[in-house]
Amino acid sequence: xxxxxxxxxxxxxxxxxxxxxxxxxxxxxxxxxxxxxxxxxxxxxxxxxxxxxxxxxxxxxxxxxxxxxxxxxxxxxxxxxxxxxxxxxxxxxxxxxxxxxxxxxxxxxxxxxxxxxxxxxxxxxxxxxxxxxxxxxxxxxxxxxxxxxxxxxxxxxxxxxxxxxxxxxxxxxxxxxxxxxxxxxxxxxxxxxxxxxxxxxxxxxxxxxxxxxxxxxxxxxxxxxxxxxxxxxxxxxxxxxxxxxxx
Amino acid sequence: xxxxxxxxxxxxxxxxxxxxxxxxxxxxxxxxxxxxxxxxxxxxxxxxxxxxxxxxxxxxxxxxxxxxxxxxxxxxxxxxxxxxxxxxxxxxxxxxxxxxxxxxxxxxxxxxxxxxxxxxxxxxxxxxxxxxxxxxxxxxxxxxxxxxxxxxxxxxxxxxxxxxxxxxxxxxxxxxxxxxxxxxxxxxxxxxxxxxxxxxxxxxxxxxxxxxxxxxxxxxxxxxxxxxxxxxxxxxxxxxxxxxxxxxxxxxxxxxxxxxxxxxxxxxxxxxxxxxxxxxxxxxxxxxxxxxxxxxxxxxxxxxxxxxxxxxxxxxxxxxxxxxxxxxxxxxxxxxxxxxxxxxxxxxxxxxxxxxxxxxxxxx
Numbered sequence: 001x002x003x004x005x006x007x008x009x010x011x012x013x014x015x016x017x018x019x020x021x022x023x024x025x026x027x028x029x030x031x032x033x034x035x036x037x038x039x040x041x042x043x044x045x046x047x048x049x050x051x052x053x054x055x056x057x058x059x060x061x062x063x064x065x066x067x068x069x070x071x072x073x074x075x076x077x078x079x080x081x082x083x084x085x086x087x088x089x090x091x092x093x094x095x096x097x098x099x100x101x102x103x104x105x106x107x108x109x110x111x112x113x114x115x116x117x118x119x120x121x122x123x124x125x126x127x128x129x130x131x132x133x134x135x136x137x138x139x140x141x142x143x144x145x146x147x148x149x150x151x152x153x154x155x156x157x158x159x160x161x162x163x164x165x166x167x168x169x170x171x172x173x174x175x176x177x178x179x180x181x182x183x184x185x186x187x188x189x190x191x192x193x194x195x196x197x198x199x200x201x202x203x204x205x206x207x208x209x210x211x212x213x214x215x216x217x218x219x220x221x222x223x224x225x226x227x228x229x230x231x232x233x234x235x236x237x238x239x240x241x242x243x244x245x246x247x
Numbered sequence: 248x249x250x251x252x253x254x255x256x257x258x259x260x261x262x263x264x265x266x267x268x269x270x271x272x273x274x275x276x277x278x279x280x281x282x283x284x285x286x287x288x289x290x291x292x293x294x295x296x297x298x299x300x301x302x303x304x305x306x307x308x309x310x311x312x313x314x315x316x317x318x319x320x321x322x323x324x325x326x327x328x329x330x331x332x333x334x335x336x337x338x339x340x341x342x343x344x345x346x347x348x349x350x351x352x353x354x355x356x357x358x359x360x361x362x363x364x365x366x367x368x369x370x371x372x373x374x375x376x377x378x379x380x381x382x383x384x385x386x387x388x389x390x391x392x393x394x395x396x397x398x399x400x401x402x403x404x405x406x407x408x409x410x411x412x413x414x415x416x417x418x419x420x421x422x423x424x425x426x427x428x429x430x431x432x433x434x435x436x437x438x439x440x441x442x443x444x445x446x447x448x449x450x451x452x453x454x455x456x457x458x459x460x461x462x463x464x465x466x467x468x469x470x471x472x473x474x475x476x477x478x479x480x481x482x483x484x485x486x487x488x489x490x491x492x493x494x495x496x497x498x499x500x501x502x503x504x505x506x507x508x509x510x511x512x513x514x515x516x517x518x519x520x521x522x523x524x525x526x527x528x529x530x531x532x533x534x535x536x537x538x539x540x541x542x543x544x545x546x547x548x549x550x551x552x553x554x555x556x557x558x559x560x561x562x563x564x565x566x567x568x569x570x571x572x573x574x575x576x577x578x579x580x581x582x583x584x585x586x587x588x589x590x591x592x593x594x595x596x597x598x599x600x601x602x603x604x605x606x607x608x609x610x611x
Contacts, residue, residue, distance in 0.1 A: 052481060079483035091478035093471040104464075104471055107483045117465050117489075160482065 003066025005030050005168050005199030006051060011060030013046055013223075020046040022223040024060070028168065033190060033200040035214030035231065037207070039243060042220040044203045045088065048170050051201075052085050053078050064168070080110045084166030088173045088203075090153035094146030098137055098156055101145050102128045105160035127163060135159040135189065151182035155189070162193065169193065169200045175209050187212040207231075251458045255541045255588065263451045267444060274440040281436050288443030288511045290551050291450050295504035297531045297547035298453050298540050299497045304529070305538030306461060307493050308473030309390065313398030314501045315525035316405050317373040321502030322509035322519060323409075324372060326422045327356055328365035329433070329510060333426035335360075341424055343417040353415065362429070369506045370499045377498030381491045390476070399522050406520035421516025428510050439511070446507045450544065453500055457540045469493055530569065534576050536585025545584055 004027040013021040021043045028034045036044050049055035050062060053075030062070040070078055093101050106127060109115040132138040135155040140148060145156060154174055161169060174190065175183045183206065190213045193200060204210050210217060211231040219227040219234055221243045227234055234240050252260075266287065273279035296318050303309045330341050331352070340349065358364045380401060384394055412418035431438040460466055468489050471479045480486050509515045518524070528547075535546020550572070557565050580586040 076480060076483055076485045079481055085481055087478065087481075091475045093474040093478070095470050095474055096467055100467055104467060104479070105482050110483070113485060113488055117468065157478075164483065 002030060004028060005065065006201070007061075007063045007066060008047070008050075009061045009063075011047075011050065011062065012058045013043075013050060013055055014058055019223055020055075021050070024220075024224060026218060026225065028199045028201050029216075030167075030199050031194065031196045032215040033194055033202060033213050035210040035217035036201055036203045036220065037205075037210055037217055037234075038220035038226070041222075043223040044220055045172060046223075047220070048085060048172055048201070048203060051078075051168070051170060052083060079164070080107070082165075082167035083170065084161035084164050084168065085170040086154070086157045086161050086172060086174060088176065090150065090157050092145040092148075092153050092156050092160070094144065096145060097142050098132070098145055098148070099128055099141040101156055101160055102131055102163050106163045131159045131163045134162065134192075136185065151178045151186075154178065154186070158189070167198060169198060171200065171202045171204075173204055174202065175204060175206055183209055207235075211235075251455070251462050253539075255585075256454070256458060256539075259454065259541055259544055260451065263447055263454070267447045267451065270444045270447065271440055274443070275436065277436070281439050284436070284439045284443050285511055286552075286555060288439065288446045289508060290548055291443065291446035292504045292508035292511070293528075293531070293551045294450050294544045294547040295446065295453060295507070296501050296528055297535070297543035298450070298457060299500035299504065300528050301532045301537060301540055301543035302457060302497045302500065303493060304532055305540075305542070306466065306473070307469040307490055308476075309490060309494070310392075310395045310529065311398045311497070311525075312395045312522070312529055313400075313402035313525050314497075314528055315520050315522070316398070316402040317377065317498040317501035318505035318508070318524075319405070319409075319515070319517075319519040320373045320376065321369045321505030322515045323416055323422070323505075324359070324365060324369045324502075325506035325509045326425075326515045327359040328362065329425040329428065330422060331356060331359045333424060336426045341417070341422065343412075343420060343422065347412060347415075366506075369502050373498040373502035374495045377495045378491065381494040382487075385487045385490050385494075399525060402520055402525055403522050406517045406522075409517040409520060417516065419516065421514050421518075423514040425510060425513060433510070434513060442507060442511050446504075446511075449503060449507060454540055454544065461539070465489070465492075527569070530573055532583075534572055534583050536580075536583030538582075539585075542583050542585045549584075 006026070006028040008024060008026040011021050011024040012019070024043070024047070026047065036047065038044055046055055050057055051070070053070070053073065057071055064070055064081060064083070068081060070081075073081065093104065096104070103124070106124060107116050108124065109119065129138070132141055135158055137152060137156060137159065140152065145153065148156060158171065158174065171190065175186050178186060187209055190200065190202065202210065202213060214231055216228065217231050217234050218225055219240050226243065227237050227240050269279070270284060270287065274281070274284045296314060299317070300311055300314050303311055334340065334352065340351070344352070358368060380398070384397055389397065408414055409416055410419055416422060425433040427433055428438040429441065431441060461469070468479070468484065472486055472490060476486055505519070531546035531550050532543045533546070534550060535544065536542025550569070553568070554565060557568065576583055580590075
C-alpha cells in the first residue's frame with residue numbers, strides 16, 4: 001500500500017490554555033481530494049497551519065510521504081519539499097501583474113535563492129501560460145492582480161501554488177465569497193487538479209462544494225476527528241448532525 | 248511593475264544632466280555664486296539619502312527612521328580622511344585631539360590615508376553595520392513600526408555615543424578643520440563645484456541604477472514583500488535574505504550621501520545623528536511620494552530648498568510649516584506629490600460640467 005501524502009499522528013496544538021488540536025490523527029492520500037469540515041474553532045485552519053509550519057506543535061508527528069518528518073522543518077523548506085497552500089484571505093501581490101505573480105511563484109532553482117533571483121530558465125513562459133489557462137486567467141495576464149475580482153484573485157492564488165507543482169495542495173476556503181457560478185467553476189478546477197502525484201486538502205464551509213469535489217471528508221470537532229468517510233455518510237451521521245449540520 | 252523610464256523619470260534625468268553641466272560651467276566662471284553651488288550640492292546629498300530610504304520604504308515596505316545613522320557613519324569616515332590629509336599637509340593635529348591631550352593620531356586611523364581605502368570603508372562599514380541590525384531584526388520577524396522604532400533608537404544611541412569626547416571623534420564639537428579636498432583647497436570654488444557635481448552625478452547614477460534594479464526580478468520580489476510578505480515566504484522564498492540585501496544596499500547609498508555631504512559643510516558633529524533628521528528624511532519621502540525613487544528626489548529637493556529659504560527669514564515657523572505639509576499630504580495626497588499625477592485627471596473631470604443624467608467617467 002502506498003504511504004499517505006500527509007500523515008499526522010497524535011498531534012496536539014494549544015495556544016495558551018486553549019487546545020486547538022488534541023491528539024489528532026489524520027491522513028491524506030495521493031490521488032484524492034480530502035475535505036476538511038467542522039464548525040468554527042474545530043481546528044481546521046490550525047491543522048493547515050501545522051502542516052505549513054505556521055503553528056508549532058506541542059506533541060505529535062507530521063510526516064510527508066511516510067518518511068519525511070515535517071515537524072522540525074522551517075516553513076520555507078516545507079514549501080520547497082512540496083507543500084503548497086492557498087490562504088483563506090486571497091493573498092496575491094496586488095502591485096504586480098497576473099503573469100508576474102505566477103513568475104515569482106515559480107521557483108526554479110530550489111537550492112539557491114541567489115540563482116533564482118538572477119537567472120531564468122527556459123520553459124518558464126510555457127509553464128506560466130499553461131497555469132494561466134488552467135485557472136482561466138489567460139486574458140488577464142497583463143493586468144495588475146489588484147484589479148481582479150475577488151474570485152479571480154482566489155484563482156490566481158491557486159495558480160501561484162499550482163505552478164510549483166506541489167505534492168500536497170492545501171486550499172483554505174477556496175470558494176468563500178464567490179458567486180454560485182464562480183463556485184461551480186472552482187469545483188471543476190479543483191476536480192481537474194486531482195492526480196496520482198498530488199493530494200488535495202480542502203477546508204471549506206460550503207457543504208455542497210465539499211460534496212462536489214471531495215472523495216473523503218473528515219469532520220473535526222473541538223480539535224478531534226468526529227467522523228471520516230464520504231460526504232453522503234457524513235450528512236447522515238447522527239453525531240455530525242448534532243454538532244454541526246443540525247444547528 | 249516599474250519601468251526604468253517613465254515620463255517623470257525622464258524629466259528628472261534631464262534636469263539632473265542640466266544641473267551637472269551647469270555647475271562647472273557657471274560655477275567655475277563665477278556666474279553662479281559659490282553658496283548656490285554649495286546649496287545645490289547639499290540638496291543633492293539629501294536627495295541621495297531620501298532615495299536610500301525610499302528603496303526600502305517604497306520598494307519593500309520597510310520604513311527606517313534611522314538612516315541618519317548610516318549617513319553620519321559615511322560622513323565620519325570621510326571626515327577622518329580629510330583630517331589625515333590636513334595633517335599630512337600642515338603637520339598640525341586636529342583641535343579636538345590637542346584638546347584631549349593626544350600628541351598623535353590613533354594608529355588605526357592610518358587606513359584613512361588613501362582615498363581608495365576611505366571609499367571602501369565608507370561603503371563597507373555601513374553595509375556591515377546594516378547587516379547586523381537587519382539580520383537580527385528581520386530574522387526575528389520584527390517589522391513595521393517596531394522596526395522603525397529600533398532604527399530610531401539605534402540612531403539615538405549612536406548620537407549619545409558620539410557626544411562623548413572619550414569616543415574619540417570630537418564629541419559635541421565634532422570634527423572640522425579640513426585643509427584640502429582631492430588636492431583643491433577646502434572651502435574654495437573649485438572644491439565646491441567638484442563636490443556638488445559629484446553629488447549630482449551620484450543622484451543621477453542612483454536614480455537610473457535603482458530604477459533598473461526595481462525593474463528586475465529582485466525588484467519585483469521586493470514589491471511582493473511589500474504587498475504580502477507571508478505569501479512570498481509560503482511560496483518558498485526566505486525573505487530574510489531579500490530584505491537584508493536591499494537594506495545593506497540602502498545603507499551604502501545613505502553612507503555615500505553622508506560622505507559627500509560632510510566635505511561640503513566642512514564639519515561633522517553628532518547633530519547628524521539627531522533622530523529629528525532621520526524623521527525628516529521620512530517626511531521628504533512621504534511628501535514626494537513613495538516608490539520609484541523620483542518622489543524621494545522631489546520631496547528632498549523641494550523641502551530642503553524651502554527650509555534653507557526660510558531658515559534665514561523665518562526660522563521659528565519652520566516646524567509648523569513642516570507639520571502642515573505632513574498633514575496636507577496625509578489628508579489629501581496619501582502617496583505624496585506623485586498622487587497629483589494620478590489624481591489630477593479625476594479632479595479635472597470632477598470640475599468639468601456634467602451632462603445631466605450621466606455619471607462622470609471614473610478612472611481606475
